[in-house]
Amino acid sequence: MLKMMGKTSFSSSSYSYCRSTRGMLFLHTTPIVALFPSKSSNSTKSRQTQRGKPRVGNVEHALKVFDEMLHSRPLPSAIRFTQILTQLARLKHYSAVISLNREMSLLGIASNVYTLTIIINCYCHLNQMGYALSVLGQFFKSGLQPDVATFTTLIHGFVLQNRVAEAARLFSKMLGRGHCQPNVFTFNTLIKGFCMIGNNSAAMELLRKMEERGCQPDTVTYNTIIDSLCKDTLVDQALNLFTEMIGRGIAPSVVTYNSLIDGVCRLGKWKEAKRLLNEMVSKNIFPNVRTFTVLVDALCKEGMVAEAKSVVEMMIQRGIEPDMVTYSSLMDGYCL
Template sequence: METVDDNCELRSSDCFSEKHNFEGEENPRAVFNVLDALLKGSLDRLKAMRESISLAKLGLQKCILDAVQPDYTFMVRDLCLKGKLGAALLLRRKLIREGFVVDLLTHNYLLNGLCINCDMEIAESLFREMLEMGPSPNCATYNIIIKGFCLCRNMDKALDLFYTMANGGIRPSRITYNILLHALCKRGLLDDAWKLLEDILDDDIKTTDDAITSTILMDGCFKSGDMMQAIALWDEMVEKKTKVDAVAYNVLIHGLCLNRDKKIALGYIVDMLKRGFLPDIFTYNTLISDLCKEGQFGEAYYIHDVMSRMGVSPDQISYKMIIQGLCISGDVIKANEFLHSMLEKSMVPEPHIWNLIIDCYGRYGDLSNAISIRDQMLATGVLPNLFTFNALIHAQIKGGNIFNAYSLKKDMVLLGLFPDVVTYNLLISGAYKCGQIHFALQLYDEMLRKGYEPDKITYTELIRGHCMCGEMKEAEDLFLKLHESGLPMDIVPFKVIFDKYRRIGEPDMAFKFYQRWMTMMA
């Protein structure tokens, strides 16, 4: 470029020199020489510029290709994390169609998203495509799809993939074994888990020294009721100086609580503290759950206070377990106090917690407090669900307000909620108790028209209603219908009819009905 410019500059100066006279005839060729030189210089410069631009364009394209292509991995990952798997798969297909090479990492993100959603047909199809066309799956790919099949309870496929990994020249990792061990233990297939452990030993992988593997097996032993084997695994970890963590302690404490060995569990909490591990939310919730199940609410409150002082804030589960235990035991006032404690800490209770308290007030016939809790629930922005309405219907029926209860059913529909069999059972039972026999039968007909299948409670309430009206033949016909329906039967409907015959002074009819029942049960 510099040579061309210099050359042009020289010729231009020549053009304006005194030797060149444009109007004279003595040097006509000089003019053309100068013009030719200028034109040639311009063309050379244009050619050089064009070549420079082409090279820059090629370089820019390469930079864009290098910069943009990796971004697609992040786009696919982002789509997968947001659950937009259809869009992620379409993006992959478009990239392949336009000549981009979609890397293994991108495929692994896609597979992981599909497996989390249990879209195993699409995941398996994508996996087969990878085997046939690339990129070739690695150990992480196999781990993802094996875990997917485990999550979807298809252990046969998961184990089949595990045993075919070697055919693809891929050695299973410790993570692969742990995924399968966890799935087998979770399903109570402890014998298969131990067999898999033998395969690990045969493959000379030192997984038995791994805290995760031992913790998984210990959890499986506890859940299958083999406490001795679980403790033996823990002792083996301690003996081998395996590096345990808070998770291993939590599994041990939870397992001991499951087997009603709280004293030993508390001993291991002390040991946990001695080793420098602080109990976390899971540890405290395990203890609270066990204490509430045993009705030891004083101790549960104490643990609840201790965890707050230790800097571990109680979560929704902590409160739910205490409130649920209190509602089961009938202490709805204390349960309400814990509900207000949550609200004071700016915790918005989930619908289940509200429903527990509404139901408890309803069971004790305290309609005003049940409605008050529902109003507080709405004020905090929590929408009532089907269980909320069923609890309120139950409360209204307890108060003898069958038509108010029926109005609540209408309110459900306006909110886009639909009654279930429980709703109809509550209303039918309430109608009979209020002497509204015709209304109860209307509800039963409405239930059948809307496609709901009566359950044993429906039949029991209808039998009870007919007995209250002295319609013993209709009651026995329904009893027979219940038997023929194939629904599991208990002794309650039999006792309703048998006791009614006794009360009206018909011992012979009671005995005949007893004989028919024995024949049915034979």
């Protein structure tokens, strides 16, 4: 395997490290872009506040722009305020977003569906699911209808807190309502939750339900289940799912191969690991630091420390910087 790897040419720019763990989180947010007519002004800052999407680089700048907007007359629309809240949420200043939204309410600036969904997301990240659920009441008071993003955000919040059963109940209620159909992000979020608690059968069942409802699984869907199966040493099932994935025309990624290589290495199937490594390279999917770290860890656990050290040296030669996990695995090998 090492000989084959040594002949392969890798570029350091081709690597992106994605640690494949049960706790991987994801939340997809689509920004709202809207234009608000501006008045003529000599102030550049004022023009930035009134034209296009307000850009903020940090929380201080965001608060300043928000304050300028509050003092503008006429007041900008809720969409423009929501754009600021969106950027603050991306900067992970969740409490600030909630506070600013309260100021909006005091001034009579009505929140829209997207605004309230952002607030739910902030409460979820602050581990305040009770408040997140209470925001649903604001939807109905305002005559608004929660959409798929709203429900997906709440489901994600429960998954974040490992409250997967509650996430599943909310998903069932979403299906029962009928007017709001789950999308691939909704399914992926709940599938990740099931995999986090090791309930692979429920994850597989949800995958089949996706197909029944005409929702197309994507690479993330398959990667999540394959990774979970490999962690539970259910490698044959993972390889079968991998074959299904390829058959459906869904392209695997380096994350897919990393999980499979990790799985076969756990079982000491070195020939299979070599085959997968050859296959990924032939598809122009180049190993990253995670791939090599998996190999180093597996070799060390088998007492093959010299071979593991050679992998680390090869990484460095190829411009791939080993991380703490790589070196920890190598040190553990010397201690065995």
